[in-house]
Amino acid sequence: MTPVLESSSASSDEARWQAVLARDAAQDGLFYYGVGTTGIFCRPACPSRLPRRENVVYFETPEAAQAAGFRACLRCQPGQVSVQQQAVAQVKCLLDNSETAPTLAELARATQLSPAHLQRLFKAQVGVSPKQYALARRAERLKARLRSGSDVTTALFDAGHASASTLYSSQTDQLGMAPGAYQKGGAGQRIAYAVVSSRLGQMLVAATPRGLVAVRFGEDTELLAELRSEYPHAELSDDGPALQAQISAIQAYLAGQERSLNLPRDVSSSDFQCRVWEALQAIPYGETRSYAQVAEMIGSPAAVRAVARACASNPVALIVPCHRVVRSDGALSGYRWGVERKRALLKNEREGK
Numbered sequence: 001m002t003p004v005l006e007s008s009s010a011s012s013d014e015a016r017w018q019a020v021l022a023r024d025a026a027q028d029g030l031f032y033y034g035v036g037t038t039g040i041f042c043r044p045a046c047p048s049r050l051p052r053r054e055n056v057v058y059f060e061t062p063e064a065a066q067a068a069g070f071r072a073c074l075r076c077q078p079g080q081v082s083v084q085q086q087a088v089a090q091v092k093c094l095l096d097n098s099e100t101a102p103t104l105a106e107l108a109r110a111t112q113l114s115p116a117h118l119q120r121l122f123k124a125q126v127g128v129s130p131k132q133y134a135l136a137r138r139a140e141r142l143k144a145r146l147r148s149g150s151d152v153t154t155a156l157f158d159a160g161h162a163s164a165s166t167l168y169s170s171q172t173d174q175l176g177m178a179p180g181a182y183q184k185g186g187a188g189q190r191i192a193y194a195v196v197s198s199r200l201g202q203m204l205v206a207a208t209p210r211g212l213v214a215v216r217f218g219e220d221t222e223l224l225a226e227l228r229s230e231y232p233h234a235e236l237s238d239d240g241p242a243l244q245a246q247i248s249a250i251q252a253y254l255a256g257q258e259r260s261l262n263l264p265r266d267v268s269s270s271d272f273q274c275r276v277w278e279a280l281q282a283i284p285y286g287e288t289r290s291y292a293q294v295a296e297m298i299g300s301p302a303a304v305r306a307v308a309r310a311c312a313s314n315p316v317a318l319i320v321p322c323h324r325v326v327r328s329d330g331a332l333s334g335y336r337w338g339v340e341r342k343r344a345l346l347k348n349e350r351e352g353k
């Protein structure tokens with residue numbers, strides 16, 4: 001994700017030094033400082049004894065500090081993703097996937113931080129408040145959908161907006177869950193679906209008024225059986241017209257006319273899956289990453305297998321571009337909808353780039 005606005009990070013040496021003096025955790029991840037006399041580099045908030053200012057040099061990234069010959073401090077572990085960075089990633093994940101933004105209090109509960117701390121931390125890291133971020137993301141989504149054409153898009157957007165606010169008033173404490181997530185089995189959910197032909201064969205698209213629940217490839221009978229078994233209690237209706245906007249956007253992407261598929265999803269997930277899917281959405285069109293790289297992106301470098309499982313459990317093909325994850329040696333490895341489809345998608349993207 002590109003930042004919404006320029007970050008308000010400490011950019012001058014003076015501001016950085018003040019952050020070091022204050023051990024300001026809100027500046028975490030925005031810069032690192034190395035101490036010439038010890039050869040060690042730290043986060044701004046490191047609890048270690050403060051260095052003398054004349055011995056301090058600043059770096060944008062841990063890699064830059066290491067390249068300059070500094071070793072990571074054992075106390076503040078600047079090479080790892082911090083709790084603060086994870087909290088910000090989790091909040092972005094929640095905001096990216098909701099039509100109606102959760103309140104600051106809800107976000108604070110989800111990250112187990114105080115509202116004031118979260119507000120300050122998010123603003124320092126992202127450059128805008130969670131609320132401004134959510135509004136900007138929502139505006140981007142609306143624009144993307146208006147670009148894709150039909151009047152149905154606006155109607156869908158309004159419908160999603162109205163029903164989402166009702167949802168949030170009754171659901172306040174889904175720790176670590178995507179806001180769209182609720183009862184298992186889809187009780188009380190209305191899901192419209194359509195099976196259409198696409199460049200990659202039969203494609204099932206299914207959505208609630210809040211967002212997509214499935215984008216999948218296969219044979220139509222299997223696709224429908226799978227959807228029914230996952231949402232046994234939902235009210236399913238075969239309703240292509242209701243999904244026209246999403247289907248057009250996906251077809252345009254498959255035809256190489258559209259590079260980003262900024263469509264909201266409404267799928268429940270664990271916090272871990274959410275972070276993996278968020279990381280996948282940050283991989284640019286036409287590029288790939290290894291499972292190990294994705295594990296590093298989300299701050300869990302040891303969780304390579306869990307990342308692979310999260311990719312394999314992606315219910316919304318293309319929207320969460322799990323096809324952009326390959327093995328470290330560049331081999332394609334698996335794809336939930338077959339390695340041939342993965343190959344075709346990546347080829348398409350390389351050519352369309």
Ligand SMILES: [Zn+2]
Nearest residue numbers: 042046073076
């Ligand atoms: Zn340190």
